Amino acid sequence: MSPALTIRPYSEGALTQAAAKLRAGELVAFPTETVYGLGADATNDDAVAGIFAAKQRPSFNPLISHFPDRDAAARHAIFDARADKLAAAFWPGALTLVLPKRDDSTVSHLTTAGLPSIAVRVPAHDMARALLRAVGRPIAAPSANRSGRISPTTAAHVAASLGNAIGMILDGGPCGVGLESTVIDLTTDQVVMLRPGGITRDQVAQVLGCDVVMAETDDNAPKSPGMLTSHYAPGLPVRLNADAPDQKKYGHEILLAFGDCVTKGFDKVLWLSKTGDDREAAANLFAKLHEADQPRFDGIAIAPIPDTGLGLAINDRMKRASAPRALHPTP
């Protein structure tokens, strides 16, 4: 059932209500200087699954985690000298940094789509920062629009696109920038622009005193899959629609189980969802994939999952994970 939608202009009371909802695992749309974000507690698997359900995204892309300041971000991401320079120059602002994720980060594997990296941003909008401070947890927030629709720069846009899927919009008037943040990948020696945005390539290059490579278009961009692809793939082979074990053919398999699937005969069983719930399975997906990916097995078998609701995104991700490695599509 869709929650009744509350649209509240900024006030102490609205902020307190929005923070309480976020801490309780609910979705709240809030303004940033770029676009409205669809926020959820980035450390809560189920809340993050709710983002994908609301946006009706057909795949799981890694999401940006938002923080009130650099030090809060540094509790989840490892900052090198380049990251600190860019943070000092552009935060708060329309810049997102992709950095190695700290081992002790509590951010959900679903937020980072199973990757060892994390995208972090400190927005420049006063209301956003006040909200982030009040929540005291990282907030995952893609643009607050249904997949494939234009990015929302007013509360009315959000309501039109997601009104029946979310409970609350914090209304801060129109966004100033209107264009999503620039995404810079610092997980390799090169500085790679993954997404152009409010802050330009030249601005970034000037601060760092080095070249900035464009991910999509540049001949200098690293081509090897896995460097830039924002897609986690387990080390073990992955078999889809596994409705029975077959040791002769597939060896010792660990099963990611769903609903009333066959579990007997597999070496080990990890449940995505015992009740066959697509949202629970989505929330568990990356954590269970990581857990299953151990060299003592020969492969990971995935039970059949219906292509409905979040099942679509789960199957999309599993198809990529099961594809021959050289064929991994880039985002």
Ligand code: TXA
């Ligand atoms: O302006 C913005 O950035 C807005 C506002 C709400 O802050 N947010 C936004 O989030 O656009 P989202 O989730 O729609 O954009 C995430 C972008 C995607 O291009 C995604 O591929 C990239 O960041 N990204 C996130 N994590 C990544 C990672 N670990 N590695 C590579 N790319 C990553």
Ligand code: MG
């Ligand atoms: Mg978007």
